[in-house]
Amino acid sequence: MAKSQLNPGRPHLIEFPTHGELAIGYLAVVQMQQEIPFEVKRIFWTYFTPQSVIRGRHAHHATSMVLIAVHGRIEVHTEMLDGYKSSFLLDRPDIGVFLPPLTWHTMQYSHDAVQVVLTDTEYTSEDYIRSYEEFEELRRI
Template identity: 40%
Template sequence: MPLPVIGDAASGYTVAVEPGQLPFAVARVYWTYGTPADVLRGHHAHRTLEQLLVAVKGRLDVTLENSAGEQQKFTLERPDVGLYLPGLYWRTIRFHEQAVLLCLVSQPYSEASYIRDYAAFRDLAKAPDTL
């Protein structure tokens, strides 16, 4: 998802996200940095929480998997492009040298929103009414 950019090469760039530009209202913002190169993070899904992931610095390789086992791979390496994640996608994120991941999130933090057990996540395809 391209993000709006203001500025030029002479003075620099700003990315600003205004209300209504995302498919959800932002309730929380966080970023992850200082992760050693080639470390895998994520290893979870959310039931209903939505996110926009942005590599504000460096490169991130993101693997998404739905509960039916279908995988998609994305590379984030531009601060003006975000990856939208609806609920129920298992994510694994490989950090590269000095990468910084910015997350815009639809809900305040709640441990109950996480699905951290991969087998339980895959079981959702068999019993979708348990959401």
């Protein structure tokens, strides 16, 4: 079973089971509904992102995600509607970070980073909260 923080309603790290050894290499395993707390509906990846670029800069109304750095390093910064902030360093392919809906997030990558993202929804542009001002406005609702 994956190791994660106690509060599943907040962003938290997930450690994926691994098998192998240094002499032969490693295999990290993700079993849906065990390590990933939702049914995966979409998978996408990013790569060759310049280090000077900060990606993300948005939240989702309904989408939960797990971000995994399968190569390189990704710094993830999050903020919840209640003001709770957290930061994560993804620099191992057997670690992911869970982001629930309504989590503002930014990511900064090493140039060689390859990020895989698992989501529980299919893409719709209406799900995106693209301005921080709109995200802050949701705090008042």
